[in-house]
Amino acid sequence: MSAYDKVTAARSTKKLTSVDYINALFGESFIELHGDRCYGDDKAVVAGVGMLNNIPVTVIGLEKGRNTFERMERNFGAAHPEGYRKALRLMKQAEKFHRPILTFVDTSGAFCGIGAEERGQGHSIATNLMEMMALKTPILSVFIGEGGSGGAIALAVADEVWMMENAVYSVISPEGCASILWKDSSKAPDAAECLKLTAKDLFDLGVIERILREPTADDHKMFESLKLLICRTFEKNLAIPGDELARIRYNRFRKIGKQD
Amino acid sequence: MDLFTFIKPKNELENSDDTDTKKPYVPDEMWEKCPECGTLLLTTDIEENLRVCSKCNHHFRLNARQRVDMIADKDTFVEMDKDFESANIIDFPFYDEKLEKSKKQSNEKESVICGTCKLGGIETVIVSMNSEFMMGSMGTVTGDKITRAFEYATEQRLPIIVFTVSGGARMQEGILSLMQMAKTSGAVKMHSDAGLLYITVLTDPTTGGVTASFAMEGDIILAEPKALIAFAGPRVIEQTIRQKLPKDFQTAEFLKQKGFVDKVVDRRYLKETLKHLLKIHNYGED
Numbered sequence: 001m002s003a004y005d006k007v008t009a010a011r012s013t014k015k016l017t018s019v020d021y022i023n024a025l026f027g028e029s030f031i032e033l034h035g036d037r038c039y040g041d042d043k044a045v046v047a048g049v050g051m052l053n054n055i056p057v058t059v060i061g062l063e064k065g066r067n068t069f070e071r072m073e074r075n076f077g078a079a080h081p082e083g084y085r086k087a088l089r090l091m092k093q094a095e096k097f098h099r100p101i102l103t104f105v106d107t108s109g110a111f112c113g114i115g116a117e118e119r120g121q122g123h124s125i126a127t128n129l130m131e132m133m134a135l136k137t138p139i140l141s142v143f144i145g146e147g148g149s150g151g152a153i154a155l156a157v158a159d160e161v162w163m164m165e166n167a168v169y170s171v172i173s174p175e176g177c178a179s180i181l182w183k184d185s186s187k188a189p190d191a192a193e194c195l196k197l198t199a200k201d202l203f204d205l206g207v208i209e210r211i212l213r214e215p216t217a218d219d220h221k222m223f224e225s226l227k228l229l230i231c232r233t234f235e236k237n238l239a240i241p242g243d244e245l246a247r248i249r250y251n252r253f254r255k256i257g258k259q260d
Numbered sequence: 261m262d263l264f265t266f267i268k269p270k271n272e273l274e275n276s277d278d279t280d281t282k283k284p285y286v287p288d289e290m291w292e293k294c295p296e297c298g299t300l301l302l303t304t305d306i307e308e309n310l311r312v313c314s315k316c317n318h319h320f321r322l323n324a325r326q327r328v329d330m331i332a333d334k335d336t337f338v339e340m341d342k343d344f345e346s347a348n349i350i351d352f353p354f355y356d357e358k359l360e361k362s363k364k365q366s367n368e369k370e371s372v373i374c375g376t377c378k379l380g381g382i383e384t385v386i387v388s389m390n391s392e393f394m395m396g397s398m399g400t401v402t403g404d405k406i407t408r409a410f411e412y413a414t415e416q417r418l419p420i421i422v423f424t425v426s427g428g429a430r431m432q433e434g435i436l437s438l439m440q441m442a443k444t445s446g447a448v449k450m451h452s453d454a455g456l457l458y459i460t461v462l463t464d465p466t467t468g469g470v471t472a473s474f475a476m477e478g479d480i481i482l483a484e485p486k487a488l489i490a491f492a493g494p495r496v497i498e499q500t501i502r503q504k505l506p507k508d509f510q511t512a513e514f515l516k517q518k519g520f521v522d523k524v525v526d527r528r529y530l531k532e533t534l535k536h537l538l539k540i541h542n543y544g545e546d
Contacts (some may be wrong), residue, residue, distance in 0.1 A: 023437075036361070089267040110472075111490030113501050116278065117510060120520050122471035122491035129445035130477050134453065147440060150472040150491070157442045171429050171438040171469075181353070196350045196434045207435055255408065256439040257400025259344050 004189035018061025026050035042083030057095035061104035078111035081124035110151030132157035136242025163199040170197035324390035332377035366392035374409040381534035382544030394427035403440025410447035428468020441473035483512035
């Protein structure tokens with residue numbers, strides 16, 4: 001598969017979304033929580049609490065929607081500032097109760113529009129980056145589809161970042177890159193190659209820890225082993241004192257592009 | 261040979277091709293046209309006015325060193341990490357050439373300079389981004405230099421002042437540029453948790469990954485008049501929503517009205533404002 005094939009696969013509407021993963025992993029135990037307590041409830045972000053085996057977990061996902069109606073309602077997974085602020089509110093709540101945080105990333109990017117700018121899209125992402133870095137509770141991010149730039153990293157300042165084999169994570173969309181580089185967005189497949197955005201590329205660059213085989217909807221065995229893998233990671237990180245965990249998280253990012 | 265022609269004093273400014281001697285000749289670099297109001301201004305007058313148009317108050321763009329000179333006490337700036345240079349880590353097309361060109365054009369090695377200086381006698385760390393180097397884009401070296409400046413300020417318990425100007429994360433270093441947003445934010449957080457003051461000065465234009473990281477994380481966020489400050493730039497938004505944007509959308513004044521900027525400060529009062537803020541936070545009291 002070429003890099004652009006991966007991009008196409010990551011964008012496929014047939015792909016499982018955050019809600020599918022949450023249902024498969026948490027089942028009946030999931031309770032959705034709403035709102036940022038400032039402005040509103042952004043449906044591009046689905047969030048709540050639930051049990052993963054015997055561990056209480058806060059789970060937050062960027063949700064694209066599973067059919068046309070849902071996709072409209074979810075704004076195709078492009079969150080507004082209130083979405084990122086809802087996520088942060090619930091992450092702070094998780095820290096208070098020393099619950100681990102699981103995030104699912106699937107977005108073409110943070111929404112760009114008048115309202116998003118007026119309500120501080122840049123500020124909301126910046127605040128998440130800063131606060132997540134210091135959270136004294138374990139954070140794990142799983143990329144299940146598209147990881148579009150600032151809108152993706154705003155939920156991915158984590159102890160570990162995992163990616164599905166057909167997920168991508170990039171600083172800019174291949175189309176955007178091609179139109180800057182060659183003034184021709186149809187050269188997106190070439191740009192996708194250059195950007196090094198596949199799970200394999202990112203693993204080689206030391207940006208992610210694990211590549212996962214992608215489950216289908218009825219692949220219960222795969223979901224069981226995914227659940228086990230997540231639980232084991234949480235158990236390991238719950239044993240580390242919060243301050244120490246935040247320091248390790250900072251060093252995880254600190255080493256990327258370190259000059260000395 | 262006619263004697264009078266021979267002794268005619270030679271005028272340096274006289275254009276040899278121009279026979280019309282009544283027309284005074286002024287070299288181009290003596291004048292600059294204000295891009296906002298179109299007034300022709302004497303370059304020396306603009307310089308004296310900290311590169312602000314005396315007619316309409318338009319703030320001309322400054323490079324990183326001009327910014328430092330504007331607020332640092334004379335000869336107090338000591339640069340840190342000045343030899344750090346970017347490499348083409350992911351083998352991105354045309355990046356080497358682009359870096360070479362930017363280095364030549366800007367006479368700098370990266371899109372940011374960092375160091376310490378005194379401001380009205382008060383010791384501070386200063387970070388100044390440069391629009392002349394790849395439009396101030398943030399690559400790994402940019403991110404690392406800024407991170408190190410914050411770490412140094414935390415260790416030395418110093419305040420930090422950051423001038424932002426940027427097109428965002430640097431595409432040519434792929435995901436590694438994006439990671440700098442998290443890294444710099446982590447360094448800001450540590451500085452903040454140590455109880456130290458961070459002042460941001462947003463200048464034209466501050467966009468993308470820089471707006472969505474350290475630019476918006478200051479304890480106090482100042483901005484220059486009319487500066488464009490955005491997450492997504494106006495053209496991208498217009499293309500996405502196919503709607504005309506409101507007047508003055510994404511200017512410093514607009515962001516202040518929406519609650520994201522503390523104060524819009526005329527460049528000519530900036531040093532005084534910064535000094536005052538440092539004093540209010542008990543710096544320079546020993």
